[in-house]
Each structure stands twice: as structure tokens, then as C-alpha cells.
Amino acid sequence: xxxxxxxxxxxxxxxxxxxxxxxxxxxxxxxxxxxxxxxxxxxxxxxxxxxxxxxxxxxxxxxxxxxxxxxxxxxxxxxxxxxxxxxxxxxxxxxxxxxxxxxxxxxxxxxxxxxxxxxxxxxxxxxxxxxxxxxxxxxxxxxxxxxxxxxxxxxxxxxxxxxxxxxxxxxxxxxxxxxxxxxxxxxxxxxxxxxxxxxxxxxxxxxxxxxxxxxxxxxxxxxxxxxxxxxxxxxxxxxxxxxxxxxxxxxxxxxxxxxxxxxxxxxxxxxxxxxxxxxxxxxxxxxxxxxxxxxxxxxxxxxxxxxxxxxxxxxxxxxxxxxxxxxxxxxxxxxxxxxxxxxxxxxxxxxxxxxxxxxxxxxxxxxxxxxxxxxxxxxxxxxxxxxxxxxxxxxxxxxxxxxxxxxxxxxxxxxxxxxxxxxxxxxxxxxxxxxxxxxx
Ligand SMILES: NC(=O)c1ccc[n+]([C@@H]2O[C@H](COP(=O)([O-])OP(=O)(O)OC[C@H]3O[C@@H](n4cnc5c(N)ncnc54)[C@H](O)[C@@H]3O)[C@@H](O)[C@H]2O)c1
Ligand SMILES: O=P(O)(O)OC[C@H]1O[C@H](O[C@H]2[C@H](O)[C@@H](O)[C@@H](O)O[C@@H]2CO)[C@H](O)[C@@H](O)[C@@H]1O
Ligand SMILES: [Mn+2]
Numbered sequence: 001x002x003x004x005x006x007x008x009x010x011x012x013x014x015x016x017x018x019x020x021x022x023x024x025x026x027x028x029x030x031x032x033x034x035x036x037x038x039x040x041x042x043x044x045x046x047x048x049x050x051x052x053x054x055x056x057x058x059x060x061x062x063x064x065x066x067x068x069x070x071x072x073x074x075x076x077x078x079x080x081x082x083x084x085x086x087x088x089x090x091x092x093x094x095x096x097x098x099x100x101x102x103x104x105x106x107x108x109x110x111x112x113x114x115x116x117x118x119x120x121x122x123x124x125x126x127x128x129x130x131x132x133x134x135x136x137x138x139x140x141x142x143x144x145x146x147x148x149x150x151x152x153x154x155x156x157x158x159x160x161x162x163x164x165x166x167x168x169x170x171x172x173x174x175x176x177x178x179x180x181x182x183x184x185x186x187x188x189x190x191x192x193x194x195x196x197x198x199x200x201x202x203x204x205x206x207x208x209x210x211x212x213x214x215x216x217x218x219x220x221x222x223x224x225x226x227x228x229x230x231x232x233x234x235x236x237x238x239x240x241x242x243x244x245x246x247x248x249x250x251x252x253x254x255x256x257x258x259x260x261x262x263x264x265x266x267x268x269x270x271x272x273x274x275x276x277x278x279x280x281x282x283x284x285x286x287x288x289x290x291x292x293x294x295x296x297x298x299x300x301x302x303x304x305x306x307x308x309x310x311x312x313x314x315x316x317x318x319x320x321x322x323x324x325x326x327x328x329x330x331x332x333x334x335x336x337x338x339x340x341x342x343x344x345x346x347x348x349x350x351x352x353x354x355x356x357x358x359x360x361x362x363x364x365x366x367x368x369x370x371x372x373x374x375x376x377x378x379x380x381x382x383x384x385x386x387x388x389x390x391x392x393x394x395x396x397x398x399x400x401x402x403x404x405x406x407x408x409x410x411x412x413x414x415x416x417x418x419x420x421x422x423x424x425x426x427x428x429x430x431x432x433x434x435x436x437x438x439x440x
Pocket of ligand 2: 148171176233235287
């Protein structure tokens with residue numbers, strides 16, 4: 001098997017230990033030569049690097065070299081795969097993204113509404129610079145991006161790198177949802193083949209075929225008429241994720257048609273979401289107190305005993321999905337993944353240039369979207385509105401345009417009112433300061 005060099009950008013991410021664990025578990029499918037962790041936060045990355053040393057020495061010792069660097073010029077030479085999971089501004093800035101909109105009575109969320117807008121403006125600044133450097137050092141590397149807000153990132157990267165066929169934006173939410181569905185159906189997720197359409201964090205399942213070709217989605221819809229579906233993953237076992245999955249039942253029953261992604265709750269029930277949010281303690285506070293703390297305690301425990309034995313390296317679909325995609329490319333498998341791609345007629349009655357999220361067949365040379373065809377008025381209307389918001393956000397970034405930013409936020413279903421959009425935007429500008437381009 002050909003050996004590959006892998007770089008993880010956001011080496012200090014809370015998701016990196018589980019991703020490394022997945023790479024260890026998949027060593028019969030992907031053989032690693034050199035592994036690089038790149039992060040701007042040296043202390044944070046050192047911790048994950050120390051963890052990697054112990055993990056690989058114990059369970060994957062054939063890896064030639066593991067390097068940690070904060071020097072971007074050292075990160076990408078001769079790399080084959082770059083896996084990206086950066087959080088520009090960290091969880092501290094996520095608090096502002098969530099709390100500022102909530103202080104105005106608007107949904108405060110990591111990737112949706114004004115919070116996603118704010119996070120997007122920060123991310124693009126860092127992200128584009130990193131991709132340029134990757135392409136300077138390793139023009140043929142595959143770049144698989146998880147960094148959020150993925151919809152905004154995908155729209156910007158399409159504009160900035162229009163001919164780059166090896167830059168892939170993905171999200172694990174659809175398969176996180178599929179895991180929960182497969183649990184109800186008693187079928188493993190990998191035996192289910194989804195049909196899905198929309199934008200990132202803004203899509204719907206239309207079918208869920210099993211290996212005999214039967215569509216099992218009607219069973220899910222029937223189930224949701226009287227029972228809630230709960231997340232299956234440990235990473236999603238807390239109350240806020242349970243609540244999110246519970247809302248899926250109402251969303252599915254309120255509208256006749258396909259089954260929505262859980263993220264649609266922020267757009268379809270914004271008043272309810274705000275009412276149930278605590279503007280002083282948001283998801284960012286919870287992640288800092290829980291996931292971040294747990295991951296770094298786990299690392300301390302591994303370092304202390306110099307072994308991973310009997311220590312649970314909390315994993316979920318996140319690591320598996322990115323590595324499954326990587327191995328489908330390496331091994332030319334033609335497997336199906338839900339990916340963000342340029343529409344180009346896949347969803348017949350949406351703009352050709354929209355970055356849609358649809359099932360695609362992936363092999364060593366191609367990412368081939370499955371045709372969706374035309375979609376119904378309700379979904380078309382929602383998606384066109386949301387895509388206009390995404391485009392204007394990217395316009396605001398590239399043109400340093402306050403006007404485009406105001407139009408983006410006014411269009412967003414979580415805001416709507418212009419005066420409200422203006423107040424939120426002004427507060428976000430102040431909080432983000434130099435982390436955003438200056439808007440004129
Ligand atoms: N697409 C998806 O479905 C999906 C799923 C889960 C997480 N995510 C995303 O993954 C990312 C990581 O999440 P997290 O909770 O682990 O965040 P985190 O803050 O724990 O980790 C992110 C890491 O990125 C580093 N970083 C920030 N800016 C950087 C830059 N310019 N260059 C290099 N490194 C940089 C930080 O120092 C930090 O170590 C976020 O963007 C999150 O939204 C996406
Ligand atoms: O609020 P957070 O930081 O816990 O999560 C936000 C992310 O939520 C989704 O990711 C899920 C993922 O789908 C699931 O498989 C598991 O790994 O947990 C993640 C959440 O912890 C979403 O797709 C991401 O885009 C969000 O960043
Ligand atoms: Mn996602």
C-alpha cells in the first residue's frame with residue numbers, strides 16, 4: 001500500500017485526538033508515512049502532540065515521523081492529505097457570536113444566523129491564507145475541510161480557488177443524524193444510502209435506501225409521529241443535543257415532505273429557540289466546561305500512564321467520516337458521501353453556482369454528485385433566501401462592504417428586521433475588531 005503524508009490543521013482541536021484514534025483504527029486502509037500537526041496555539045497543540053506520540057508508539061509504530069509545528073512554512077511540504085479543523089478566534093470568540101445576537105433577542109448559534117456570519121468573517125481571513133500556502137508547497141494535495149461555518153467557507157473557496165478540484169468541504173451532521181435513524185431501523189449506517197439536498201446545515205433527506213433497495217425513510221417519518229429520535233453518539237449525549245433531536249419530530253410533522261437536518265430548527269422556530277436559550281450561558285460555555293475539559297483531561301491521563309490502555313478516547317462519526325472519505329480517495333472506492341459541491345444543474349431549479357450539499361460518489365479522480373432534479377417551492381424559497389445570505393456574506397468579506405453585511409443579516413431568516421440587523425452588526429464589528437476585515 002502506498003504510504004501517505006498527512007497534515008492536520010487545527011492540530012490542537014478538541015476533535016484531533018479522536019481523529020488520530022480513527023487513523024490508528026484504519027491503518028489497514030491508509031498507511032501513514034509522516035504526520036504533521038499544525039496549529040497557531042503551541043501549548044494546545046503540544047498537548048495533542050504528546051498524546052499522539054504515546055498513541056502511535058503503542059498502536060501504530062510504523063508511522064515514520066510525527067511533527068508538531070506552529071510555522072506554516074513547515075506544515076505542508078510534500079503532504080498528500082490536509083485535514084482542516086480550525087476555529088478562528090477560538091471558543092472565547094464563539095461566546096460573542098452566540099451572546100451578541102441573543103442580547104438582541106435573536107438566535108445565537110455557532111454557524112447559523114448572525115453568529116455564523118461573525119464566525120465566517122473571521123474564518124475566511126485565516127482560511128484563505130492557509131489554502132494559498134498549502135497550494136504553494138503541495139499543489140496536488142487533497143484538502144478535506146471541516147472548519148466552520150462550512151457553507152461560507154465553501155462559497156468563498158469556490159470563488160478564490162475556482163479550478164481546485166481537490167479542495168473538499170464536508171460536514172458530519174447528516175451522518176450524525178443517519179446514525180440515529182439507523183439505530184431506530186436496526187440497520188448499520190453504512191448499509192444505508194441517503195438521498196439529500198440543500199446547503200450546509202440547511203438540507204433535507206428525501207430517501208434512505210437499504211441494501212435491498214427499499215426506502216426506509218417512511219418508517220422514520222412514521223416513528224417521528226409518536227416518538228422522538230435521540231442521538232446515538234456519546235459526543236452528543238448532553239441535554240442540548242437531545243433537545244435538538246427532539247425538535248426534529250416537530251419539524252418533520254409540521255411539514256409534509258422530506259426530513260430536515262436538525263439545523264433547520266434555528267430557521268423554522270427562531271422564537272422558540274431564543275425563548276429556550278440562556279443569553280448568559282450558551283453552547284460555547286458548555287463546550288468549554290465539558291468537551292474541551294474532558295479532552296484535555298483524557299490527554300493528561302494518557303500522558304501520566306504513558307499509555308492509552310483502558311482510557312476512552314471519545315470518538316464519534318466526526319473522525320470516521322473524514323477518514324472514510326480519505327480512504328475512498330486513496331482506494332478508488334466510489335463510495336457515497338454527502339459533500340458541498342457547485343450545483344451546476346444537480347438541483348435543477350437552483351442557481352448553477354450555488355454551493356449545494358448533496359450525495360456524491362467519490363473515487364481517486366472524481367467527486368460525482370448524484371442528480372437531485374427539481375425541488376418543491378417551499379424548499380426552493382428557503383434555500384434561495386439562505387444562499388443569497390451566504391453570497392452577501394462572502395461579498396461583504398471580499399469587498400469590505402458594510403452594505404453587503406447589512407443586506408446579508410437582514411435577509412437571514414433569524415433576523416429579518418433592518419434596524420435589528422444594524423444593531424447586531426455594529427456590536428459584532430466592535431467585538432471582532434481586527435479579526436474581521438474593516439467594513440466601510
Ligand atoms: N463541518 C462539521 O461538521 C464539523 C464538525 C465538528 C467540528 N467542526 C469544526 O471544527 C473546528 C474545530 O472545532 P473545535 O471545537 O475542536 O475547536 P477548538 O477551538 O477546540 O480547536 C480548533 C483549533 O484550531 C486552532 N486554530 C485556530 N485558528 C487557526 C489558524 N489560523 N491556523 C491554525 N490553527 C488554528 C486553535 O488554536 C485550536 O487549537 C471548528 O471550526 C468546528 O466548527 C466542524
Ligand atoms: O456545539 P458543538 O461544538 O458541540 O457542536 C457543533 C457541531 O455540531 C455538529 O457536529 C457534531 C457531529 O455531527 C457529531 O458527529 C459529533 O461528532 O458531534 C459534533 C458536535 O460535537 C455539526 O455538524 C458541526 O458543524 C458543528 O460544529
Ligand atoms: Mn457541520
